[in-house]
Amino acid sequence: MAESLESLFDFVHMEIVSYFLNKPGKNIDNDVIQNLERLGFSVGQRLVERFTKDSPRFKDELEIMKYICKDFWTAVYKKQIDNLRTNHQGIYVLQDNNFQLLTQMSDGKQYTEDAPKFLAFPSGLIRGALFNLGLTCSVSADVLSMPNCKFQIVIPQS
Numbered sequence: 001m002a003e004s005l006e007s008l009f010d011f012v013h014m015e016i017v018s019y020f021l022n023k024p025g026k027n028i029d030n031d032v033i034q035n036l037e038r039l040g041f042s043v044g045q046r047l048v049e050r051f052t053k054d055s056p057r058f059k060d061e062l063e064i065m066k067y068i069c070k071d072f073w074t075a076v077y078k079k080q081i082d083n084l085r086t087n088h089q090g091i092y093v094l095q096d097n098n099f100q101l102l103t104q105m106s107d108g109k110q111y112t113e114d115a116p117k118f119l120a121f122p123s124g125l126i127r128g129a130l131f132n133l134g135l136t137c138s139v140s141a142d143v144l145s146m147p148n149c150k151f152q153i154v155i156p157q158s
Helices: 002-021 029-051 061-077 109-132
Strands: 083-086 091-096 138-145 148-154
Touching: 002 029, 002 109, 029 061, 029 109, 061 083, 061 091, 061 109, 109 138, 109 148
Parallel strands: none
Antiparallel strands: 083 091, 091 148, 138 148
Protein backbone atom coordinates (compact mmCIF):
# COMPACT_ATOMS: atom_id res chain seq x y z
CA MET A 1 0.00 0.00 0.00
CA ALA A 2 2.78 2.47 0.94
CA GLU A 3 4.56 1.78 -2.35
CA SER A 4 1.41 2.55 -4.33
CA LEU A 5 1.04 5.87 -2.45
CA GLU A 6 4.62 6.77 -3.35
CA SER A 7 3.92 5.95 -6.99
CA LEU A 8 0.75 8.01 -6.83
CA PHE A 9 2.64 10.99 -5.40
CA ASP A 10 5.30 10.64 -8.13
CA PHE A 11 2.58 10.56 -10.78
CA VAL A 12 0.72 13.56 -9.35
CA HIS A 13 3.97 15.54 -9.16
CA MET A 14 4.80 14.75 -12.81
CA GLU A 15 1.28 15.73 -13.85
CA ILE A 16 1.54 19.04 -11.97
CA VAL A 17 4.81 19.84 -13.75
CA SER A 18 3.31 18.75 -17.08
CA TYR A 19 0.25 20.93 -16.48
CA PHE A 20 2.34 24.05 -15.93
CA LEU A 21 4.62 23.23 -18.88
CA ASN A 22 1.69 22.71 -21.26
CA LYS A 23 -0.56 25.47 -19.94
CA PRO A 24 -1.97 27.61 -22.77
CA GLY A 25 -0.32 30.97 -23.26
CA LYS A 26 3.28 31.99 -22.71
CA ASN A 27 5.21 29.20 -21.01
CA ILE A 28 8.52 30.77 -20.21
CA ASP A 29 10.62 28.39 -18.11
CA ASN A 30 11.00 31.00 -15.40
CA ASP A 31 7.21 31.43 -15.11
CA VAL A 32 6.71 27.66 -14.91
CA ILE A 33 9.32 27.37 -12.17
CA GLN A 34 7.82 30.29 -10.22
CA ASN A 35 4.30 28.82 -10.44
CA LEU A 36 5.49 25.39 -9.30
CA GLU A 37 7.48 26.92 -6.44
CA ARG A 38 4.47 29.01 -5.38
CA LEU A 39 2.24 25.92 -5.35
CA GLY A 40 4.85 24.01 -3.33
CA PHE A 41 5.09 26.91 -0.87
CA SER A 42 1.35 26.76 -0.22
CA VAL A 43 1.37 22.99 0.21
CA GLY A 44 4.45 23.14 2.47
CA GLN A 45 2.75 25.67 4.75
CA ARG A 46 -0.32 23.47 5.10
CA LEU A 47 1.59 20.23 5.60
CA VAL A 48 3.89 21.55 8.32
CA GLU A 49 0.92 23.09 10.10
CA ARG A 50 -0.77 19.71 10.17
CA PHE A 51 2.40 17.78 11.08
CA THR A 52 3.39 20.05 13.99
CA LYS A 53 0.01 20.98 15.46
CA ASP A 54 0.64 18.93 18.64
CA SER A 55 4.41 19.52 18.84
CA PRO A 56 6.22 21.88 21.20
CA ARG A 57 7.91 24.95 19.68
CA PHE A 58 11.39 24.49 18.26
CA LYS A 59 14.26 26.02 20.24
CA ASP A 60 16.31 27.39 17.36
CA GLU A 61 17.00 27.47 13.65
CA LEU A 62 19.13 24.32 13.66
CA GLU A 63 16.43 22.33 15.44
CA ILE A 64 13.92 23.44 12.80
CA MET A 65 16.29 22.34 10.01
CA LYS A 66 16.78 18.95 11.66
CA TYR A 67 13.00 18.58 11.83
CA ILE A 68 12.74 19.34 8.09
CA CYS A 69 15.47 16.80 7.27
CA LYS A 70 14.14 14.00 9.42
CA ASP A 71 10.43 14.25 10.15
CA PHE A 72 9.07 16.51 7.39
CA TRP A 73 11.06 14.87 4.59
CA THR A 74 10.13 11.40 5.85
CA ALA A 75 6.44 12.31 5.98
CA VAL A 76 6.52 13.63 2.41
CA TYR A 77 9.12 11.42 0.68
CA LYS A 78 9.30 8.35 2.96
CA LYS A 79 13.00 8.84 3.73
CA GLN A 80 15.24 11.27 5.55
CA ILE A 81 17.51 13.79 3.87
CA ASP A 82 20.90 12.13 3.41
CA ASN A 83 23.04 15.06 4.49
CA LEU A 84 22.57 18.41 6.24
CA ARG A 85 25.36 20.96 6.23
CA THR A 86 25.48 24.47 7.60
CA ASN A 87 27.96 27.30 8.00
CA HIS A 88 26.10 28.36 11.21
CA GLN A 89 25.48 31.75 9.58
CA GLY A 90 22.12 31.11 7.95
CA ILE A 91 23.12 28.88 5.03
CA TYR A 92 22.01 25.25 5.01
CA VAL A 93 22.48 22.60 2.34
CA LEU A 94 20.18 19.58 2.30
CA GLN A 95 21.36 16.73 0.08
CA ASP A 96 19.23 13.85 -1.14
CA ASN A 97 21.39 11.25 -2.90
CA ASN A 98 18.44 9.41 -4.43
CA PHE A 99 15.60 11.91 -4.76
CA GLN A 100 12.52 9.93 -5.69
CA LEU A 101 11.12 12.58 -8.04
CA LEU A 102 14.26 12.36 -10.17
CA THR A 103 14.76 8.58 -10.14
CA GLN A 104 12.39 8.06 -13.07
CA MET A 105 14.36 10.45 -15.28
CA SER A 106 17.36 9.40 -17.34
CA ASP A 107 20.83 10.71 -16.63
CA GLY A 108 21.16 12.50 -19.97
CA LYS A 109 22.19 16.14 -20.29
CA GLN A 110 18.74 17.26 -21.49
CA TYR A 111 17.12 15.77 -18.38
CA THR A 112 19.61 17.45 -16.09
CA GLU A 113 18.66 20.75 -17.74
CA ASP A 114 14.93 20.00 -17.16
CA ALA A 115 15.49 19.03 -13.52
CA PRO A 116 14.91 22.55 -12.09
CA LYS A 117 11.28 22.29 -13.22
CA PHE A 118 10.92 19.07 -11.23
CA LEU A 119 12.68 20.57 -8.18
CA ALA A 120 10.68 23.82 -8.04
CA PHE A 121 7.72 22.23 -6.22
CA PRO A 122 9.91 20.53 -3.53
CA SER A 123 11.87 23.79 -3.12
CA GLY A 124 8.56 25.53 -2.48
CA LEU A 125 7.56 22.81 -0.02
CA ILE A 126 10.70 23.47 2.00
CA ARG A 127 10.30 27.27 1.86
CA GLY A 128 6.61 27.09 2.84
CA ALA A 129 7.30 24.72 5.74
CA LEU A 130 10.13 26.91 7.03
CA PHE A 131 8.02 30.05 6.66
CA ASN A 132 5.28 28.50 8.78
CA LEU A 133 7.90 27.55 11.37
CA GLY A 134 9.03 31.18 11.57
CA LEU A 135 11.96 31.24 9.14
CA THR A 136 11.82 33.47 6.09
CA CYS A 137 14.32 32.19 3.55
CA SER A 138 15.15 31.52 -0.07
CA VAL A 139 15.53 27.98 -1.39
CA SER A 140 17.33 26.92 -4.55
CA ALA A 141 17.96 23.43 -5.90
CA ASP A 142 20.77 21.94 -7.96
CA VAL A 143 21.19 18.54 -9.55
CA LEU A 144 24.66 17.15 -9.11
CA SER A 145 24.01 13.99 -11.09
CA MET A 146 20.69 12.23 -11.47
CA PRO A 147 19.00 11.49 -9.03
CA ASN A 148 21.32 13.32 -6.58
CA CYS A 149 20.22 16.85 -5.69
CA LYS A 150 20.95 19.61 -3.20
CA PHE A 151 18.62 22.22 -1.77
CA GLN A 152 20.38 25.37 -0.58
CA ILE A 153 18.52 27.38 2.03
CA VAL A 154 19.59 30.94 2.81
CA ILE A 155 18.11 32.58 5.90
CA PRO A 156 18.95 36.29 6.11
CA GLN A 157 20.73 37.13 9.35
CA SER A 158 19.63 40.22 11.24
